Each structure stands twice: as structure tokens, then as C-alpha cells.
Amino acid sequence: MDKIKESKETKNIKIIYQYDGSDFFGLQRQPDKRTVQGEIEKGIYKIIGKKVDLISSGRTDRGVHAKMQVSNFVTASKIPPNRLLIALENITPTDIKILDVVEVEEEFHSRFSAKTRAYEFILTPDRSIFEARYITEIKKEIEVKKLEEIMSVYLGKHNFDGFRMVDSGGGNPIREIFEIRCYEKSNNKIGIYIKGNAFLKTQIRIMVGSSLAVYFGDREENYIKNKLKIHDPKGEKIVIDGAGLYLYEINY
DSSP states (O other), X not given: OOOOOEEEEEEXXXXXXXXXXXXXXXXXXXXXXXXXXXXXXXXXHHHHSSOOOOEESOOOOTTOEEEEXXXXXXXXXXXXXXXXXXXXXXXXXXXXXXXEEEEEXXXXXXXXXXXXXXXXXXXXXXOOGGGTTTSEEOSSOOOHHHHHHHHGGGOEEEEOGGGSXXXXXXXXXXXXXXXXXXXXXXXXXXXXXXXXXXXXXXXXXXXXHHHHHHHTTSSOTTHHHHHHHHOOTTSOOOOOOXXXXXXXXXXX
């Protein structure tokens, strides 16, 4: 593939894509590990002959999927977005699907420009072996309205220090949750939709894990309220399997 000649002017390129997270060590680039960011950056390098630093709307954990992910990078390459779309789709592995490539304004930032992010968690009490990478198994059937009521305590602005992993670093733990819905899906599956301004590392898996623990009676009724009040990042974390977790949409 011919390398594209460069100009002195730079362009801000936005990529919209999906991925099956099963065989990735998360989104963020890591040394000697297969990541979504690493694979896309390698593909771009093969096309334009220059390394880029991909900025993304948010990170996903190992094994977590994305129905919609948004990233951007700055380049001096003259390659048109429509050609980059075709080239990237041909060169990236089959567990990444490039949906669109467009040039955006210089100020656009995939992370900081995003207003809301939403995830969907898919659960079932009778997961088949063929669903193990894509659906999270729970121990028995649940009533969606009861689970939604338990999770409603998360709505609003809270300090989620007690709902993130200790290796996630410092930074502001305040996050605002705008919407939570629990609903029945086909084939005895349950969906949980969570929309917020942003999320901490593993926050959603801990939120759902904690909610199910309350639902099944493994923790007391006020367990979540107390964790939201204490703000202890070193406290107990009930982390549910992330196979059924999908980054669902990002709004700008």
C-alpha cells in the first residue's frame, strides 16, 4: 500500500467503530498486550507511515465490548477520510469493525467533548456455552422492576470512590448518572441500561455486582447507600463478570 504524502497542515480525524472485546486486554494501549487502541494505531501506521496517538471517548476493561466507540487523532497526512475508512476496515482484525471516518473541527476531543456515555449490560440465568463471551451469567431469574428500584439510588451526582478499582489512579471521583433502566430481552435475558456523564474504571461492573448482591440478599438493603456515603476506594468491591457489558453509545 502506498504511503500518503504529508502536508504541513494537520487534520483532526474522528473514527467511529465497534469491537468484540473478548480477545483484547481492554481498549488502552499496553506494552506486549493486544489492545483495541494498539491494533487501530498499528493499522493507521501501516496506512500513513506515521505513528498517531489515538484519543478515545473512554476506556473499556478486558473482555468488555463496544457497540459504539469514538476516537480521534491528529495527522498531517493527505489521505481523505473515505479512503482511510476503506483502508482501515481492510487492515484491522475481524474483531474490530470501522463504521465511519470523518474529518472534524480542530477542537473536537473524543473524551472531553462527550456529553454522555451509555452502557448496556446483558444478563441471563441460563447462559449457553456459545454465549459465554458475550453475556454475563447470574444465579437465578430476577424481576426487572425490583432490580431497577435497587439501582435507582445511583441516579444523580455522587462520589463513586467506593465503586472503582484501587489501580485506577486518582482524579475526580464525582460522576452523574442520568438514567438507569432494567428490562426484559428475548430468550430469557435481562438488559440494564446506564447513562452518565462519564464512568470510572470498572465502575459499572461494581455498580451492577453490588445491586445484584442486594437483590439476592447477599448484602443488606442499605449496602449501596452506605458505600456511596463512605467514599472508601479500598473497601469491598463486588465485581461482576464483564462478558455481557457493552459500551452502547456516546453523545456529543
